[in-house]
Amino acid sequence: MAVESTLPTPVRTPASDKDAKALQFIEEMTKNVDSVQERVLREILGRNAETEYLKRFSLNGATDRETFKSRIPVVTYEDIQPEIQRIANGDKSPIFSVHPISEFLTSSGTSAGERKLMPTIHEELDRRQLLYSLLMPVMNLYVPGLDKGKGLYFLFVKAETKTPGGLLARPVLTSYYNSDHFKTRPYDPFNVYTSPNEAILCVDSFQSMYAQMLCGLIMRDEVLRVGAVFASGLLRAIHFLQNNWKQLAHDIATGTLNPKITDAPVRECMRKILKPNPELAQLVTMECYEENWECIIKRIWPRTKYLDVIVTGAMAQYIPTLEYYSGGLPMACTMYASSECYFGLNLNPMCKPSEVTYTIMPNMAYFEFLPHGSSTSCLVDLADVEVGKEYELILTTYAGLCRYRVGDILRVTGFHNAAPQFRFIRRKNVLLSIESDKTDEAELQNAIENASLLLKEFNTSIVEYTSYADTKQIPGHYVIYWELLVKDLAIAPTDDVLNRCCLQMEESLNSVYRQSRVADNSIGPLEIRVVENGTFEELMDYAISRGASINQYKVPRCVSFTPIMELLNSRVVSKHFSPDLPHWTPERRR
Numbered sequence: 006m007a008v009e010s011t012l013p014t015p016v017r018t019p020a021s022d023k024d025a026k027a028l029q030f031i032e033e034m035t036k037n038v039d040s041v042q043e044r045v046l047r048e049i050l051g052r053n054a055e056t057e058y059l060k061r062f063s064l065n066g067a068t069d070r071e072t073f074k075s076r077i078p079v080v081t082y083e084d085i086q087p088e089i090q091r092i093a094n095g096d097k098s099p100i101f102s103v104h105p106i107s108e109f110l111t112s113s114g115t116s117a118g119e120r121k122l123m124p125t126i127h128e129e130l131d132r133r134q135l136l137y138s139l140l141m142p143v144m145n146l147y148v149p150g151l152d153k154g155k156g157l158y159f160l161f162v163k164a165e166t167k168t169p170g171g172l173l174a175r176p177v178l179t180s181y182y183n184s185d186h187f188k189t190r191p192y193d194p195f196n197v198y199t200s201p202n203e204a205i206l207c208v209d210s211f212q213s214m215y216a217q218m219l220c221g222l223i224m225r226d227e228v229l230r231v232g233a234v235f236a237s238g239l240l241r242a243i244h245f246l247q248n249n250w251k252q253l254a255h256d257i258a259t260g261t262l263n264p265k266i267t268d269a270p271v272r273e274c275m276r277k278i279l280k281p282n283p284e285l286a287q288l289v290t291m292e293c294y295e296e297n298w299e300c301i302i303k304r305i306w307p308r309t310k311y312l313d314v315i316v317t318g319a320m321a322q323y324i325p326t327l328e329y330y331s332g333g334l335p336m337a338c339t340m341y342a343s344s345e346c347y348f349g350l351n352l353n354p355m356c357k358p359s360e361v362t363y364t365i366m367p368n369m370a371y372f373e374f375l376p377h378g379s380s381t382s383c384l385v386d387l388a389d390v391e392v393g394k395e396y397e398l399i400l401t402t403y404a405g406l407c408r409y410r411v412g413d414i415l416r417v418t419g420f421h422n423a424a425p426q427f428r429f430i431r432r433k434n435v436l437l438s439i440e441s442d443k444t445d446e447a448e449l450q451n452a453i454e455n456a457s458l459l460l461k462e463f464n465t466s467i468v469e470y471t472s473y474a475d476t477k478q479i480p481g482h483y484v485i486y487w488e489l490l491v492k493d494l495a496i497a498p499t500d501d502v503l504n505r506c507c508l509q510m511e512e513s514l515n516s517v518y519r520q521s522r523v524a525d526n527s528i529g530p531l532e533i534r535v536v537e538n539g540t541f542e543e544l545m546d547y548a549i550s551r552g553a554s555i556n557q558y559k560v561p562r563c564v565s566f567t568p569i570m571e572l573l574n575s576r577v578v579s580k581h582f583s584p585d586l587p588h589w590t591p592e593r594r595r
């Protein structure tokens with residue numbers, strides 16, 4: 006289905022005075038990028054002049070860019086981990102920030118297998134809120150009438166933990182949804198959700214999803230947009246509907262709530278929303294019972310004007326599946342954000358996914374850009390990046406991160422006023438990703454090594470391997486191709502041993518992967534496909550036939566190119582799946 010044909014043309018008048026103010030703010034920020042950035046850096050360095058970190062580099066109270074750039078090093082998470090650990094252990098002295106660290110935000114990026122801990126301060130919530138407040142005013146320019154209905158958004162919180170020093174550690178969205186900024190947000194007709202706060206804030210992912218889906222079905226006539234943060238989350242919701250529509254229809258028909266929903270606040274709020282509605286139950290049944298899921302979003306929620314989900318970066322792999330389920334509804338990627346900082350927004354949210362660009366808002370933090378492949382001495386300011394070039398994003402935040410490498414690679418595509426617009430290209434070092442998990446080459450190698458230990462007693466070793474993120478089914482799963490050297494056929498590893506190798510690999514992967522497997526059920530069991538001997542040599546022959554140099558050829562550790570997939574799949578001799586869930590608890594291993 007042609008996505009372009011369904012794109013509305015912008016109406017281009019603010020929908021309200023409030024919207025006009027927000028749009029005016031965007032104009033001011035994007036016209037004055039450089040002066041805003043100068044002010045932001047001055048504010049950050051001025052207030053944090055007495056911190057241990059800035060004093061260590063003898064900034065001596067300077068707040069200008071030149072001194073800052075000449076004295077403060079560009080760092081990675083690992084560089085500042087000792088300080089982060091001190092804060093986590095309870096050191097309340099001003100290490101990075103004079104404002105007290107209010108909590109840690111746990112990034113989906115990992116370090117030594119655990120989520121990175123990003124210190125944050127209370128006022129950062131205001132900055133995040135400010136960026137959120139700009140999204141609907143922009144959207145209202147393109148899609149009129151969003152005040153005439155509701156948004157069906159599948160939003161979730163995750164488990165929280167405390168650091169040894171007593172600070173909360175939780176993902177940024179869990180922090181935001183639990184904040185008064187979200188919970189007691191004033192009524193805004195353009196931003197009404199079908200999901201009650203109680204359902205969003207329920208930590209049990211099944212109960213939360215069930216209640217949110219039930220509300221979405223009950224309020225189907227009002228739904229004007231359907232979304233989740235990432236495409237993978239929306240697909241999980243569709244999958245949930247596929248698996249649970251009978252029980253959901255039963256609840257709607259009878260006006261009684263599934264007994265599996267035991268969370269008291271959720272039960273109480275659903276009691277007020279759920280009334281017997283046999284007609285609606287019949288409609289849900291009619292749409293679902295044939296198990297034909299094409300266009301299901303449009304069929305169940307016929308007034309939906311667009312999907313609100315991020316389909317850029319690693320999420321682009323889900324576009325065809327979402328098109329199938331939605332019947333080609335436009336997909337709006339509205340913002341670009343991270344645990345470290347919320348960066349910016351898409352000023353043309355109804356554009357095609359392949360054309361999405363994000364405009365970084367200069368008031369959010371001080372941004373620098375490392376030209377891709379250059380040394381850290383050549384950083385460029387936000388106002389000075391050049392169209393067509395790729396950069397790594399470097400951040401200095403109010404919470405005290407200084408010249409911190411986020412790991413995202415962005416390409417400049419143009420400008421809005423003086424503000425550059427960026428296409429998200431990729432995250433550095435990510436090999437495999439199904440949803441928020443990010444597995445790099447070293448982690449995969451380590452997992453392979455750990456699994457290979459199980460093969461030792463069978464006199465078998467792994468000759469070569471590669472991997473693939475299989476997202477054709479929901480939930481997606483990791484596929485690892487192995488070529489084995491079985492030295493003694495009489496004691497070749499059995500199916501059971503190879504299944505255990507799958508689990509051993511999962512046990513070795515990072516905590517975000519294991520959490521997705523265990524708590525969220527958003528990644529399926531890892532699969533090992535054993536291929537015939539000689540397959541990887543064929544792979545090399547193929548690469549060389551396409552122009553790769555024999556001397557420099559390296560086995561790709563992740564594949565997705567169709568001819569290569571076909572070659573590998575045609576050589577598979579056996580398939581094995583993880584027989585169990587890996588270990589995961591909210592507690593950190595270290």
Ligand code: AMP
Nearest residue numbers: 112113317318340341342343344429432
């Ligand atoms: P986290 O810190 O776990 O919230 O992850 C933040 C990372 O998610 C960013 O640094 C990006 O790599 C990725 N990300 C966030 N927003 C987008 C987006 N709109 N498009 C592509 N990737 C994104």
